[in-house]
Amino acid sequence: MLRIVLCGLLGTLVCDTASADWRQFRGNDNSGLNPAALQKDWDGQQTLAWTADLPGRGLSSPIIIGEQVILTACSGPREDRLHVLSFDAATGQQQWERQFWATGRTVCHPKTSVAAPTPASDGQRIFAFYSSNDLICLDLAGNLLWYRGLTFDYPNASNSLGMSSSLVVSGDTVVAMVECDDESFATGIETTTGATRWKIDRPRRANWTSPSLMQLGEQSLVLLQSSDGVSAVDVATGEVSWNYADGASTIPTLVVAGNTAFVPSHGVTALRPGTSNPAVPEILWQEGSLQPGTSSPLVFGDAVYVINKAGVLTKAALNDGSRLWQARMKGPFSASPVVAGGKMYCVSEEGSAQVIDLADEGKTISTHEFGETVLSTPSVTADGIYVRSDGHLWKVQLP
Secondary structure (H helix, E strand, O other), X not given: OOOOEEOOOOOOOOOOOHHHOEOOOOOOOOOOEOHHHHOOOOOOOOOXXXXXXXXXXXXXXXXXXXXXXXXXXXXXXXXXXXXXXXXXXXXXXXXXXXXXXXXXXXXXXXXXXXXXXXXXXXXXXXXXXXXXXXXXXXXXXXXXXXXXXXXXXXXXXXXXXXXXXXXXXXXXXXXXXXXXXXOOEXXXXXXXXXXXXXXXXXXXXXXXXXXXXXXXXXXXXXXXXXXXXXXXXXXXXXXXXXXEOOOOOOOOOOEEEOOEEEEOOOOEEEEEOOOOOOOOOEEEEEEOOOOOOOOOOEEEOOEEEEEOOOOEEEEEEOOXXXXXXXXXXXXXXXXXXXXXXXXXXXXXXXXXXXXXXXXXXXXXXXXXEOXXXXXXXXXXXXXXXXXXXXXXXXXXXXX
């Protein structure tokens, strides 16, 4: 039975700085790039602007909407207390905090937490998602608009290690991947009401990848990656446009550049929608020597970058996947890399932040030791890089 809590009407706030925001996992388009930050002239030296304390645990990345930094956390012996927090981007001062009780399963592997999925925003609302399959919608002031406890509707949708797929928002639909060994599905939820627009069955295997967006003309697609491969789904209707059915990783997530998806499959597979048969994508190349570890691949300029399990960064040509250079970093890495000011920013699990010069064959320009375990991917705006651990949120100042 559908259960939705509606808690008021949303105003007509419009964010004029959408292009400079970082509204979901790996940025507005899930690429790990922010155009506003790419224009910076950054020498790669790391200066902390501020530090803020956080409650409990959390692996989710911060999202940034205008001057607000939003992130999630969980607390309590069973991690069943769910937190959404807002901080001032300029000062790090906490603006507000909201807490909720989890309605679903909160058992997780010790390395992860209930607050693993990254929240998302359409610029007017905040959508917070948790491993307990609780989906919460707030306005930018922290007022509750609606609440979906998806476990009420789908009680077998969970796995013993914890769920971690992040949300994406496109138009008036927020997409959640709820994929596991039992009641596995993906769903499109109406942003204004919390009602289900569509739901499709997914492979019954545990999966920790996140959805990615692809724009083809007027059509908005969400790419769902699983152990079976990749399905391209129309965001508005839930109809499957095409399938790549040759398997893919269940941890690092594909990255989209234009009409091409670079998928962690048989190393890395570059594919795009087919022309002769739209239901079957065209494989441009497949390179088995490119083996992403936990970090997702990143496309910047004319190259795709991959970090393997040993902490080796590989630059490969975008047109054929051929290796251009390799550089060893201080790993291991769970966080995915991002780019600011032409430099790559990578944070290891031990909290070692490394700035990599991509124009100098991966030379490390600077390092900063946060001194805490960092498993979440950094977030980037025009003036800063945001990094979080369980206990703290940091802002690294950009010029």
